Amino acid sequence: MSKTDVTVLGLGSMGHALAAAFLANGHRVTVWNRTPGKGDDLVAQGAIRAQGPKEAVQASPVVVACVLDYPTLHGVLDGSWDALAGRTLINLTNGTPAQARETAKLHDGEYVDGGIMAVPPMIGGPSAFVLYSGSRAAFERYEDILGELGATHFLGEDAGMAALIDLALLSGMYGMFGGVAHSVALAASGGLDPAEFTTSLLAPWLVAMTGVLNSITDDSPADMQVIAFGNIVAASNDQGVDPELLSHLTTPFRQMIGPDAAGLTLEEMLNR
Numbered sequence: 001m002s003k004t005d006v007t008v009l010g011l012g013s014m015g016h017a018l019a020a021a022f023l024a025n026g027h028r029v030t031v032w033n034r035t036p037g038k039g040d041d042l043v044a045q046g047a048i049r050a051q052g053p054k055e056a057v058q059a060s061p062v063v064v065a066c067v068l069d070y071p072t073l074h075g076v077l078d079g080s081w082d083a084l085a086g087r088t089l090i091n092l093t094n095g096t097p098a099q100a101r102e103t104a105k106l107h108d109g110e111y112v113d114g115g116i117m118a119v120p121p122m123i124g125g126p127s128a129f130v131l132y133s134g135s136r137a138a139f140e141r142y143e144d145i146l147g148e149l150g151a152t153h154f155l156g157e158d159a160g161m162a163a164l165i166d167l168a169l170l171s172g173m174y175g176m177f178g179g180v181a182h183s184v185a186l187a188a189s190g191g192l193d194p195a196e197f198t199t200s201l202l203a204p205w206l207v208a209m210t211g212v213l214n215s216i217t218d219d220s221p222a223d224m225q226v227i228a229f230g231n232i233v234a235a236s237n238d239q240g241v242d243p244e245l246l247s248h249l250t251t252p253f254r255q256m257i258g259p260d261a262a263g264l265t266l267e268e269m270l271n272r
């Protein structure tokens, strides 16, 4: 069976990995990037370099876009929307739900928005997954192709859902990274080597805690945890570590533990 032709707009770290995956799976891949040299190795492997976005869009029924942000995407497609009409636009650029919905409206054709939950070397490998929302018909027609990038999760016909859940997952990741930075600073203030601390204690601790994400307050009541927040802030101040990040933990914690805690101050939560 002949493989669907695919165009990739944007050959940054991620766009390059996407185009390479499509090439490896035997597609006729047309590529365009603002800085042409980034596609040289792909062209050497058989990709076709388009001279501009319009030529790239006209080359395939499926256009996958992955550029810096939505204003960049709109700039790239300015002048090519007519050529894109009737083709499927799969936009894997990171942005907000509102930007995804706005882009869906601009496109006269099937639109699928995506959120890539992987770094470029993971594309096409077993741990990559990508969130999609928008045209169900287009997603189902091209699910096999999209599956070449990583596992697929379709989140419904609201084009903004993939961006929303992408940002929700990134919130968890960046919250963890921020916590890691604070954790390492606190340990270093006590004289521990950051790399050794991270490998021998912090990483195993975080891995263990991922096992209780759905029951965070079952065995460790919220009130007890809120007292620990106060201790972290006090000890950070004593050690000369800025407590700014951790001092805000009560707000998301209140949202997580439910409406009966909404609007309560730290003191009110402690005195419930």
Ligand code: FVH
Pocket: 010, 011, 012, 013, 014, 015, 016, 033, 034, 035, 038, 066, 067, 068, 069, 072, 075, 076, 092, 093, 094, 095, 116, 117, 118, 119, 120
């Ligand atoms: N890399 C990652 O780990 C993450 C994983 C999750 C998804 N993100 C999102 O993917 C989008 C692209 O990210 P990227 O890693 O490919 O980013 P860069 O390597 O910086 O490439 C940026 C591309 O955008 C092009 N570009 C930038 N400005 C313009 C412009 N004014 N006109 C046309 N194209 C532009 C840039 O072109 P060039 O600089 O090579 O000429 C690259 O193709 C992003 O939304 C991530 O959040 C990646």
